Amino acid sequence: MSQPEYTTAQATALTNHDRKPIHIPGSIQPHGVLLALSTQLEILQVSNNTQVYLGKEPEDLLGRPLSYLIDPRQVEIVKQCLGKKIGTANAFKVLINTLNCERYFDAIAHRTEEAVILELEPTDSESEVSFLSFHALAGEAIAKMQRTSNLVEFLHLVAEEVQKIIGFDRVMVYQFDESEAGSVVAEVKREDLSPYLGLHYPATDIPAQARELYTRCFLRFLPDLTAEPIKLIPTENPTTHQHLNLSYCLLRSFDRCCTEYHQNMGVKALLVISIIQEQKLWGLISCHHQTPKYVSYEVLKMCEFLGQIVSSELAHKISYSEWDYKVKLKSLQSEFLESISQADNFIDALIKPEIRLLDLVSASGAAVCLDNEITLVGTTPNIYEVQALIEWADTQVSDNLFSTDSLPKLNSEALIFKDTASGLLLLRISKVRRYYILWFRPEVIQTVHWAGNPQESIQAQADGSYTLSPRKSFEQWQETVRLTSLPWKPCELDSAIALRNAIVGIVLSKADELAKINLELERSNQELASFAYAASHDLKEPLRGIYNFSTVLLEDYAQVLDDEGIECLQTVVSLSVRMETLINALLRLSQLGQAQLRLQATDLNELLNQVIDVFRASRQDSGLVDIRIPRPLPTVLCDRVLVNEVFSNLLGNAFKYNDKAEQWVEIGYFSQEAGVQGDKENNQCPIPNPQCPIFYIRDNGIGIPHHHLETIFRLFKRLHSQEKYGGGAGAGLAIVKKIVELHNGKIWVKSTVGVGSMFYFTLE
Ligand code: ADP
Helix, strand or coil: CCCCCCCHHHHHHHHHHHHCCCCCCCEECCCCEEEEECCCCEEEEEECCHHHHHCCCHHHHCCCEHHHCCCHHHHHHHHHHHHCCCCCEEEEEEEEECCCCEEEEEEEEEECCCCEEEEEEECCCCCCHHHHHHHHHHHHHHHHHHHCCCHHHHHHHHHHHHHHHHCCCEEEEEEECCCCCEEEEEEEECCCCCCCCCEEECHHHCCHHHHHHHHHCCEEEECCCCCCCEEEECCECCCCCCECCCCCCCCECCCHHHHHHHHCCCCCEEEEEEEEECCEEEEEEEEEECCCCCCCHHHHHHHHHHHHHHHHHHHHHHHHHHHHHHHHHHHHHHHHHHHHHHCCCHHHHHHCCHHHHHHCCCCCEEEEEECCEEEEEECCCCHHHHHHHHHHHHCCCECCEEEECCHHHHCHHHHHHHHHHCEEEEEEEECCCCEEEEEEECCHHHCCEEECCHHHHEEECCCCCEEECCCCCCCEECCCCCCCCCCCCHHHHHHHHHHHHHHHHHHHHHHHHHHHHHHHHHHHHHHHHHHHHHHHHHHHHHHHHHHHHHHHHHHHCHHHCCHHHHHHHHHHHHHHHHHHHHHHHHHHHHHHHCCCCCEEEEEHHHHHHHHHHHHHHCCCCHHHCEEECCCCCCEEEEEHHHHHHHHHHHHHHHHHCCCCCCCEEEEEEECHHHCHHHHHHHCCCCCCCCCCCEEEEEECCCCCCHHHCCHHHCCCCCCCCCCHHHCCCCCHHHHHHHHHHHCCCCEEEEEECCCEEEEEEECC
């Protein structure tokens, strides 16, 4: 949280208030008596209420030795203070002869810079019964506190136990941040009071003077905020000729600002206990009561003691809670590791479940960028803003990480989305591949509520100056903690880096694995191809024998065979012819598996003319063959012989699978300029390289059912019986596909049954 911004005049008002000497108010609260003593224990100053409590006028006491008031044994206890450190107190019960009777007091003597101050608070008896019962309560409270490891639970327990001991209407634990603004982190209250839990208070609520005093004196008790203060007589200390320093006095009176401030909240009694960490004020236990409420000295001491226990336990709880958080982050990291290493889809492993990616660094939004694909999770800027942010943040990255809790201050373009991303953490996984993960945090203003407007605590006076006065309202007010998010903790940054290492490690080992598999695949493909070649080649010889002997039998022994025998032999002959066709197809395919492309610039118009010539020559009805070429084809780098085979096969099929009276075939190509993109969307196959032309062969034939659009490219896949459409080995399209793929191209088809088909292919 940042400090509110003030004008110069406002700032002066603040510092004036901060400088106001609250430790020398010259008065005390009226529930006790104060005596300032010299080093000889002579009474130098008294509070102007000695008559009420002690039955003696101040003038009667001033200049007298302390022994005038209390017995020598107790004077001795006070004397011991002189040998102690400033602020150290000696407390004892004392019986004093007042005007009409004897009365017990709690006497608290403490060393000051000058000499000794003795405070006397009337008490009911000298009995220590109440002390023992409170001691039991405190013992129980301490045991409970020690058992709780969770920081939030611990602080709640502290509030609960303090409330049990003092019975105030509301007990809160405040925690201060680095800017000294406070927030209520635990609260126990009377049911009908409105909650303050979670509210934030500006640093100005507790002036620097008071803050400093809280670090020295751990307890401040104001049992009645409406009570009139009692002046000291004389006003100045006769030895120092200055106001008496009441820093360590329990009875020290309070200033008007503090009274009004609390009265605005309906508070009449106030008890504040300091929580100290590493000699600094970490927070306060603040107890409010709606009516004046007196608490005995023993109970106050018990509360102070409890505050000290809280202070010493706190370090463990904080480190335990940090440790707990770190453990949570670690377990998220290992969950990630497991899912990434097992996932087929890397992005899924990162973003499913979405909350895991956010929890890893306690963010409210994230973006995962893999190549140019960006996936958003939670509350984030839009894709274009994220894209621009990556470009910008990439220049700021060091050690693959960039983090800021005030992005809009560094990059003015981020102002538009400050609500979602005032905090940015960017993790670069790979610059080359453009792999990034970004996490976002909203502006603090979105996440906290201020208890009242801090600006209202500074009020303009008629003369134009400013004074600090208490706020009139404790309604929630959002202070403008502008353009900052909550800061990224070092353990969160570590968590991001650990994720990067895991991803890099796994991706690398996956790449290794893939390379091994590829090698293995290549080897077994080669083996398979040579096996297919050898097998089909060797099969041809016995097949030829079967064919030859069958024809010999048919020609030379026809007279010894009956009709059925002849028919059987004819079937053997035609089957062996078919088998040879199949073997030839297999042989061709296996040859292609081992083929080396002989790439050369090829004018496809020339090549197509050859194909068409051969095709026409093979048909008796060549005059009727309608082949349309809307525009000349380009010259491309390809293996001329193989591409010839592609066009021959596709052209042959286009006429073969056509039952129309007027058959036609169109051969052409799309280039990018001609708006291929639109067409691409209708095709199932993505174009590998958008620069290269897409060739097509379109016919008005029988068409192909939708569910066969991919299967027709499989070896020996035919959609019709042998008798129909002139038969065929069912290998033509498998061979075409193989050739196209040897050229790093793709082949696919669109078709409408009864209307016609359109085969597309590319040659990279
Ligand atoms: P075949 O030797 O049977 O022609 P192909 O591999 O060339 O083998 O084709 C496989 C199957 O795809 C064919 O049997 C046919 O059913 C279907 N086919 C191929 N081209 C076309 C086309 N232009 N129109 C309709 N069907 C076709």
